[in-house]
Structures are given as C-alpha cells and as structure tokens.
Amino acid sequence: MKRSMIKLIPFFIMASFLVTGCNHDTSSTVKAAKPAIEAKTQKSKGPVYKGKVVGKSNKAKSISIVVGKGKKAKTIMVKFDKNTKGVEHAAKGHASIIFYDMRDGQPWATVIKPKLAKLPKGVSEIKTADLKTLIDAKTDFVLIDARPGKRYAASHMPGAISIGTKAYKKKAASALPKDKDKLLIMYCGGPT
Amino acid sequence: MSTKIAGLAKKDGYKNVKVYLDGQPAWVKAGNMVYASKGNIAKGNIVLIDLRSIKKSEAGRIARSISIPYETLDDRLDDIPTKAPIVLYSDSIEEADEAAEDLRDEGYKKIALVAGNYAGWVKTGGKTVTGPVVTDVSWVRKLAKGEVGKEDFMKAVSGADTGAVILDVRTTDEASEGGFKNAIAVPLDQVGSRLADIPKDKKIYAHCTTGARADMAAQELNKNGYKAFFFVANISCTGNDCTVED
Structure with missing residues (x-):
C-alpha cells in the first residue's frame, strides 16, 4: 500500500501541472496533490467553489459557476451582496474561486478571487510589452495559441499557430520546431 | 490551456x-491586432469588409467581401451589427489598423484582420472574385447553444405555440412595471426554490432585459430536468406592451 502511494506521487505532481491553466477549473486531482493547503484554506474562509463562471447578473446579484469535471460537473448559483469581496473577479468565461456560507439553504459568496494559473517548473511568464517587442522585431520564435480551434479561427495573435490541449499529442511533432532550444510562447484566453 | x-x-x-x-x-x-484564419475568412459567419477603393475591389477582392472604402466607414456604422465578428482588409497595413481601432472605439468587440491584407490573401492562394461590388451587409447571428430565436419566442408570446411558456426572470421591481402577457414571473435568484411554479411538461423560454439572467435561469432549469431555453434581446415593457430589440 505504502509503495503504491509513493509510486503515485509523481503522478499527482504531473497531474497538478496538467490540470492548471488559464480558464481551467480545478479537479479533485489538484486537491489530492495538496490536501494540507486545501484544508487550511477551508478552515479559515469557509467552504469554497472553484470553477468557471458561466453567468453573472448584477441585477439579480447572482453568479453561476460550474464546479467539478466531466459527468460530475454541475452549475451552482451563488448569491452575492454589497459585503461580498472581489465581485469584479467573477466574470463570465473566467475561472474563479468563490468562498461562501449558507444562508436559508442558499450559498452566499463572501470572498471571490480569480483562479490564477500556475506555471509549470522551468517555465516563465512573458508580459504584453515584451511579447510585442519580440513580434515587432520579427524574432524567430513559435507563438502557440492553446485555445480551442474555433476561437483561433475567429481571431488569433500575429503569426500564431493553433495547438489546443487535446491536439498536442497529434500536432506537436509536426508543428513544433526540431530545435529544442528555440523559444516557444504559449497563450490562451487570459487568467481571470 | x-x-x-x-x-x-x-x-x-x-x-x-x-x-x-x-x-x-x-x-x-x-490596442494590438488579431487575425482571422483562412478558413474563417472563406466560410465563417463574419462580416468581411474590403476597405480599399471600389475600383480596386471591382478588379479583384476576397470572395464574400462587402465594399466599404475606409473614408466611408463612419457613414456605414449603422449598417454593421456591433455583435458581428468583423474581418477587415485593405492594401495598407496602417489603414487596416486604423479602421480596426476606429471600430473598437465604436464598441465593436470582435475585430480581426486578414494576415498580409489583400496581397497576403492572394499570395496564399485564397479565392478572389471580380465585378460589381456588394455593399449590403447581410449578417444574421447564429443562435448559441440553448438559445431560442425571436420567431419561436414571439410565437409563445402570442399564444400561437401552446407547447411553450414564457418565463420572466427579472426582479420583482422590474416585472411590476410590465411584462409579456401570460408570462410566469420568477426572479432569477428564486428559480431554484420555486420550481413548483414552473411547468415541467412544456418548453420554457426564459427572458430578462438582455439575456444574461435568462441564460443562467435556463441552465438552472435544465439541471432540474426541464427543457429550457433563453432569449437574447433588449426587452423593455410597460404594461403588456413590450419592445423587443435584437
């Protein structure tokens, strides 16, 4: 038993890299990788929903958020009021973390935070100005649009190629350069 | 991701x-530019605008282009739907960039360019056509998943479709000023707790004042086994007299 758990550790670490990403909802795998932090957060701020916001109404003061993955995914409607902190971080199409408490059988948001993407080890972030400098100077690098193909088709950044997460295995060999030292820059639809 | x-x-x-x-x-x-893919320019549900002169456009243009020379763009804004994905091209990078910036300033959110402009399109073997230009914009928004079209919605409003019910999910305050005749009013935040007020054996067409709350209400209902759809339109009502604008 102990041995099989040890074998699983690298898997958890890999999986935690795989599932984090802009706009990505949290899966149970991430929680499994960091149970200690999770428990601590929950203790200090109450229960939490993590996932993609699919609707927000300022008039009805409600946010719809999808939590869970695949068949277990469900939409939850959370209310907010003037005491809710960080309401601006809940925007349709973006990943959020909503701390809540239950009032009259309904979840009320207390604190809303953007769900920030975590960078895999050895990967650094690039900002707009630096990226623009590279593009304007016609620097030799590969710009990769990681969003779904339909969104790439509608509009993409100059010179970008399309490799969605699911297409990586199929496309990487032919689309990526043979030279492993060449600069690759990935982007998608933003973190918050 | x-x-x-x-x-x-x-x-x-x-x-x-x-x-x-x-x-x-x-x-x-x-303020930077983005580009549409070749397939989307050739076949997508877009408004493709040729910013060059009519003369140049007649001599050769990307198939499906609408001719709106840049100097006339301001006068044509009313004809270009703000919700439409717009793809622009010219024979000058500056002109295409400026037109894109102008449109963004006017509130257009989906503006893309043709990589390399007209010359770039021709160079990559894209299809072109010649002859008299087209100036009329004929773009129709495709319904999103779970959305009900205006025609179907209005049939339910008029009572012509007895298989569907209108659900008003605006706040009680908003609904008190007026609403569609025969609509069931349940504010969005009460939808989950008042399912008993909403018939399960009929299609539910949810509306609010824009479509945002209706979308959320329909999701909530579908989660509970309903066949619910949302209606996207700007709606304002006085009594039973409602104006519906796309």
Whole structure:
C-alpha cells in the first residue's frame, strides 16, 4: 500500500501541472496533490467553489459557476451582496474561486478571487510589452495559441499557430520546431 | 490551456518555454491586432469588409467581401451589427489598423484582420472574385447553444405555440412595471426554490432585459430536468406592451 502511494506521487505532481491553466477549473486531482493547503484554506474562509463562471447578473446579484469535471460537473448559483469581496473577479468565461456560507439553504459568496494559473517548473511568464517587442522585431520564435480551434479561427495573435490541449499529442511533432532550444510562447484566453 | 501545453512542451525537452498568461484579451486591450484564419475568412459567419477603393475591389477582392472604402466607414456604422465578428482588409497595413481601432472605439468587440491584407490573401492562394461590388451587409447571428430565436419566442408570446411558456426572470421591481402577457414571473435568484411554479411538461423560454439572467435561469432549469431555453434581446415593457430589440 505504502509503495503504491509513493509510486503515485509523481503522478499527482504531473497531474497538478496538467490540470492548471488559464480558464481551467480545478479537479479533485489538484486537491489530492495538496490536501494540507486545501484544508487550511477551508478552515479559515469557509467552504469554497472553484470553477468557471458561466453567468453573472448584477441585477439579480447572482453568479453561476460550474464546479467539478466531466459527468460530475454541475452549475451552482451563488448569491452575492454589497459585503461580498472581489465581485469584479467573477466574470463570465473566467475561472474563479468563490468562498461562501449558507444562508436559508442558499450559498452566499463572501470572498471571490480569480483562479490564477500556475506555471509549470522551468517555465516563465512573458508580459504584453515584451511579447510585442519580440513580434515587432520579427524574432524567430513559435507563438502557440492553446485555445480551442474555433476561437483561433475567429481571431488569433500575429503569426500564431493553433495547438489546443487535446491536439498536442497529434500536432506537436509536426508543428513544433526540431530545435529544442528555440523559444516557444504559449497563450490562451487570459487568467481571470 | 497555455500552461498545460507549456508543461507538455517542457516535458518533450523544449528548454525555452514561456507563457503569455495575460493572453489574447490583454493583447487586444493594449490596442494590438488579431487575425482571422483562412478558413474563417472563406466560410465563417463574419462580416468581411474590403476597405480599399471600389475600383480596386471591382478588379479583384476576397470572395464574400462587402465594399466599404475606409473614408466611408463612419457613414456605414449603422449598417454593421456591433455583435458581428468583423474581418477587415485593405492594401495598407496602417489603414487596416486604423479602421480596426476606429471600430473598437465604436464598441465593436470582435475585430480581426486578414494576415498580409489583400496581397497576403492572394499570395496564399485564397479565392478572389471580380465585378460589381456588394455593399449590403447581410449578417444574421447564429443562435448559441440553448438559445431560442425571436420567431419561436414571439410565437409563445402570442399564444400561437401552446407547447411553450414564457418565463420572466427579472426582479420583482422590474416585472411590476410590465411584462409579456401570460408570462410566469420568477426572479432569477428564486428559480431554484420555486420550481413548483414552473411547468415541467412544456418548453420554457426564459427572458430578462438582455439575456444574461435568462441564460443562467435556463441552465438552472435544465439541471432540474426541464427543457429550457433563453432569449437574447433588449426587452423593455410597460404594461403588456413590450419592445423587443435584437
């Protein structure tokens, strides 16, 4: 038993890299990788929903958020009021973390935070100005649009190629350069 | 997602991997241009605008283009739907960029360019046509998943479709000023707790004042086994007299 758990550790670490990403909802795998932090957060701020916001109404003061993955995914409607902190971080199409408490059988948001993407080890972030400098100077690098193909088709950044997460295995060999030292820059639809 | 791909590339041995976490929205917000793919220019549900002179457009243009020379763009804004994905091209990079910036300033959110402009299109073997130009914009928004079209919605409003019920999910305050005749009014935040008030054996067409709350209400109902759809339109009512604008 102990041995099989040890074998699983690298898997958890890999999986935690795989599932984090802009706009990505949290899966149970991430929680499994960091149970200690999770428990601590929950203790200090109450229960939490993590996932993609699919609707927000300022008039009805409600946010719809999808939590869970695949068949277990469900939409939850959370209310907010003037005491809710960080309401601006809940925007349709973006990943959020909503701390809540239950009032009259309904979840009320207390604190809303953007769900920030975590960078895999050895990967650094690039900002707009630096990226623009590279593009304007016609620097030799590969710009990769990681969003779904339909969104790439509608509009993409100059010179970008399309490799969605699911297409990586199929496309990487032919689309990526043979030279492993060449600069690759990935982007998608933003973190918050 | 970008970080996931970055992780996979790193694992494959790429040593120099970066992620542009702020992503395309930040790129566009900083005033930079984005480009439509060839397939989308050829076949997508877009408004494709040739900014060059009518003379140049007649001599050769991208198939499906509408001719709106840049100097006439301001006068034609009323004809271009703000919700439409717009693709622009010219024979000058500056002109295409300026037109895109103008449209963004006017509130258009989906503006893309043709990479390399007209010359770039021709160079990559894209289809072109010649002859008299087309100036009329004939773009129709495709319904999103779970959305009900205006025609079907109005049939339910008029009572012509007895298989569907209108659900008004605006606040009680809003609904008190007026609403569609025969609509069931349940504010969005009460939908989950008042399912008993909403018939399960009929199609539910939810509306609010724009469509945002209706979308959320329909999701909530579908989760509970309903056949619910949402209606996207700007709606305002006085009594039973409602104006519905696309």
